[in-house]
Amino acid sequence: MTLATFPASEPKPSWTRYFTFNTDAKVIGIQYIVLAFFFFLVGGLLAMIIRGELITPEADLVDRTVYNGIYTMHGTVMLFLFVFPVLNGLNNLLIPTMIGAPDMAFPRLNAVAFWLVPIFGVLLMSSFFVPGGPAYSGWWSYPPVSIQNPLGHLVSGQGLWLTAVALSGVSSIMGAVNFVTTIIRMRAPGMGWFRMPVFCWTALAAQSLQLIGLPSLTGGAIMLLMDLVAGTSFYDPAGGGDPVLYQHFFWFYSHPAVYVIILPVFGIFSELFPVYSRKPLFGYVYVAVASFIIVGLGLVVWVHHMFPSGVPEWMRNLFMFTTMLIAVPTGVKVFAWLGTLWRGKIRLTTPMLFCLGGLFNFVFAGVTGIMLATVPIDIHVSNTYFVVGHFHYVIYGAAVLGIFAAIYHWFPKFTGRMPYEGLGKVHFLLTFVGANLNFLPMHPLGLMGMPRRVSSYDPEFTFWNVIASLGAFLLGVSVIPFLLNMVSSWVRGPRATHNPWNAIGLEWLLPSPPAEDNFGEHVPVVLSRPYGYGSGEPLVEHQAEIEAALIQAEQLESAR
Template sequence: MTSATFPPSPPENTSWSRYFGFNTDAKVIGIQYIVTAFFFFLIGGLLAMIIRGELITPPADLVDRTVYNGIYTMHGTIMLFLFIFPVLNGLNNLLIPTMIGAPDMAFPRLNAVAFWLVPIFGALLIGSFFVPGGPAYSGWWSYPPVSTQNPLGHFINGQGLWITAVALSGVSSIMGAINFVTTILRMRSPGMGFFMMPVYCWTALAAQSLQLIGLPALTGGAVMLLMDLSFGTSFYQPEGGGDPVLYQHFFWFYSHPAVYVIILPVFGIFSELFPVYSRKPLFGYVYVCLASFIIVALGLVVWVHHMFPSGVAQWMRNFFMFSTMLIAVPTGVKVFAWLGTIWRGKLRLTTPMLFCLGGLFNFVFAGITGIMLATVPVDIHVSNTYFVVGHFHYVIYGAAVMGIFAAIYHWFPKFIGRMPYEGLGKLHFLLTFIGANLNFLPMHPLGLMGMPRRVSSYDPEFAFWNVLASLGAFLLGVSIIPFLLNMVSAWVRGPKAPHNPWNAIGLEWLLPSPPPEDNFGEHVPTVISRPYGYGTGAPLVEHQAEIEKQLTLQEASA
């Protein structure tokens, strides 16, 4: 491939029908992932409203206790397996090929199959709630022996459907991980060495490598659990020589690193957006890149800190306490790099920048409580209480989801070709930031006071903090309304977007808005510098000025 002197032409097919069929274009699949994920996000959010509606008063007076337990489990699994992972896969599909100059993913058909598994296991997962013997008692951990009880005595039961859905989710994610890793390793544009890649691609490579290492353990553990439940095996049954704690090791060997699978791409989003809206190069680029893989290495040796109350040996408690606390070091490197980027920058408080700043604030708070939970005495004291729930939601919603919103607002003009409305975006941020903190902050004193999770009634001494948390949850529910209005109205009739509305630096911004099906096609530019030259005047690719000139002429003629 050679350097380009002219940019590719805008896409010919912009019909909505392409999003409703089997399509192998990574950009179409990316939008399919994101829209599907937000459909399930609304379902999971509705379940959260029911949970907080029940907890706004001490007695259980809204739903039956068994139904409440089932709703609690379904909320967690829907948000993780049907929202957060699919929406990140959608961003990977949109950003990785365009950021590295690839025409598509390495395996386009496998990419499409991985997406179409999502609605299949989504239907199974939600259907399990309505089938007798569902996951009401076992929780989203699905620990045996509780999860291996089969009141119906045959395969078709709610717990079995739920486990099957989780296993299919693992298969889909493994397919996606193979695609993302291969694409980054083998399809970069000329001149783009590893230390000239955008940080988002580094974090995606790190996160998906972690998927390939850890996810087979959870998938295999879920299959073994399904066999114990439905076919009478004894992998986890003590009476048959099995060990129920073995399942906990399988589960947490992946499920703690899964937090890094989620947060690492969000770190990449922060690293891409802070330079754009601060007009400064990313501080400590090399160290930020390397820190991602240090997090991967340490993330594989932290899982037992979720099992401190399970009777593990003291040496394991000591080792995993140390390794869990150590992971704060590479994470801190990234935080200081972002602060160094923002420091004395020419800040533009646009909607994407506000979500990044809010996500960074929430993540620092989550990191502080994470260090507390890494210590054995504190972890045992607050285990299975709302302190852990609050910490987890600060990471997942307070940091990760806010980073995802930042990415959507930032790259929406590029891949949809329309500009979102700034006023609605800032209203969305304000409601989200206030609602998230009002919802999740009160969970920490509740946990320290001893309120356990998964209860629908509680002592009146917990009422004050629960009322605050419920009000925050309802505000968080309202916050999604301006987001949906913004996305739908902007997509239908928003102002047409230029090819680079934010004056950002990166290969994706040298494409028309929206990009053509094969991105640059045969005319991939040769990369000659890192993508963070804000204020330096250094071009990113050969013939960059000519490409941008021709893009401007295309926009003017359109």
């Protein structure tokens, strides 16, 4: 074995690099995450206005038209400017370090994909200032509402919305091509498919869905834009068009988009449960392969969003069946996580609490999901708060909690500082209680028949709405300990060692934070899966020497 040398402490790079066109995936990852949380605050503020309006039955806080614009922008901002960017940020940080690659396959394309996000973000925000206000047809932009342009201006809120969503699509496709190529081509020596971390499996599955699904939305959106500005009639029955056609295009992507969001979160659960229960991931192969079964099935369930849209009976039954089948691969995963936790040495750290809370909420969302897949129930509760409650349990309850878990877990690796546990636990408590208080009451409201997207409602719905609004304000408060924790830990938190959680994985064999090219020339040869907790088997060749070198460098660093 030859010994190479590497500088233990490189000159500290300037923080201003986060504001430049940088091609290092770790810089881009943090850029994505920080920008996403800026928009999280914007979307959250809109949510506070919505819940403030709904705390009383009367429409008394904002004008009805403004309210329509606010919920449309809330959904659009949260999906396209928060969830997708934050997940792409995690992909950027984790994929190259987990597979031992120096960077993404196409670093410049990566930077372009990131910088499109603030561009379309500004474009979308600017729609608040055009005549007629922002788009008001809901995040799904169904025609005929979305092809109305009563003021007749060429630049309308809806037009800007469509342009922003199209740019978001371009950015996501660039990202997806990059992530898939990186995972296929740049894995460390010895890392066969079934030695790859589950997070990479789920990221690969999610990004494949982007590649297959997103062009359908883009195609549909181009036709919608033509109807809006060029006078065609693709979706206008007066000219022989069909508004339901748009719903097909939209949901062919936007249902799988839910899996694009939740699959990486499954990956996060699969990475974190073994670390914090000190046991190997139960049923690794099944968990990995189930991701692709979800991809396959996820592409043939979209019509369940359209049961009341006049689709034929056979189609309803077929898509009810395929939708229910999704419960099988997701169930496999849930049981694998429970199997991992079973008799493990559970450590209730902040990331673990977020994972457990996320899993709890996900199972609840899964149960209401099966209810919604059933045609008679769906038709009864379609367009009510039951649906709103269901998808907020998925997106906030499961996905956002999983994202927080990932941020707390990998924060030391990429900043070199430890987050504070106390603030983290307060954040968890507020988030978990707030989310359940906010979204649980939406289910009885929906069953009672309260429609979504209304600013006033029958007084009989008041009780549950007040509870939901209180929960929402609690969620609003919950971001304070989070932001405090992130900023103060990053600036002056305790120094993180290379492996503070005693976790297994290539990323934990790098210094915290890693050098710009990660392992550089010295990519270790992978010997096993990264889940050998309790077995004592090494993950890579020469593991003891690598760890000794890292510890030595840390000791030298702290001695200075």
